[in-house]
Amino acid sequence: MAPTIITILGLSAVVIVSSQPPPCPHGWISRGSSCYVFISDTPEDWMTAMSYCNVLHAKLVEIESVTEDEFLRIHLADSKATGGYWIGLSDILVEGDWVWTSTQSNPTYSNWNPGQPDNVHHHQDCAQLYGPYGFHWDDGSCNDANNFICEKAIDDETDVIG
Ligand SMILES: [Ca+2]
Numbered sequence: 001m002a003p004t005i006i007t008i009l010g011l012s013a014v015v016i017v018s019s020q021p022p023p024c025p026h027g028w029i030s031r032g033s034s035c036y037v038f039i040s041d042t043p044e045d046w047m048t049a050m051s052y053c054n055v056l057h058a059k060l061v062e063i064e065s066v067t068e069d070e071f072l073r074i075h076l077a078d079s080k081a082t083g084g085y086w087i088g089l090s091d092i093l094v095e096g097d098w099v100w101t102s103t104q105s106n107p108t109y110s111n112w113n114p115g116q117p118d119n120v121h122h123h124q125d126c127a128q129l130y131g132p133y134g135f136h137w138d139d140g141s142c143n144d145a146n147n148f149i150c151e152k153a154i155d156d157e158t159d160v161i162g
């Protein structure tokens with residue numbers, strides 16, 4: 001059977017409307033003044049996830065507002081994510097005293113699922129966006145292997161126009 005080659009012309013066109021460089025590195029998603037990357041294929045315990053983000057010159061995501069929280073939740077839902085995603089919030093040092101890792105400050109905004117944090121078995125010291133709770137916040141065991149989200153500021157060295 002001879003191969004048949006069909007050439008279709010003019011059905012698609014790519015229009016480049018901007019010559020500005022993208023604000024975030026390849027594979028990262030921009031929102032506001034931050035870039036985010038969702039790590040879903042190498043689940044890690046919370047501490048290793050934090051180190052992984054640090055290697056990327058980032059931190060485990062820290063969620064300061066409802067708009068940031070909704071952005072993450074909508075992205076997870078749109079990408080059909082499941083399971084848990086570590087965020088940079090823990091009460092490892094003092095039980096019940098939740099702090100963002102980079103600042104050691106208590107959250108001014110939080111979105112725990114009803115009944116959370118519940119510190120099940122007295123060893124849930126790390127916070128995650130938890131799929132079964134619609135990616136509202138839950139405390140989990142820091143040793144569990146979970147997906148995670150890294151966040152970093154849009155590179156200040158990039159020339160910003162406008
Ligand atoms: Ca943030």
Ligand SMILES: [Ca+2]
Nearest residue numbers: 118119138139
């Ligand atoms: Ca819990």
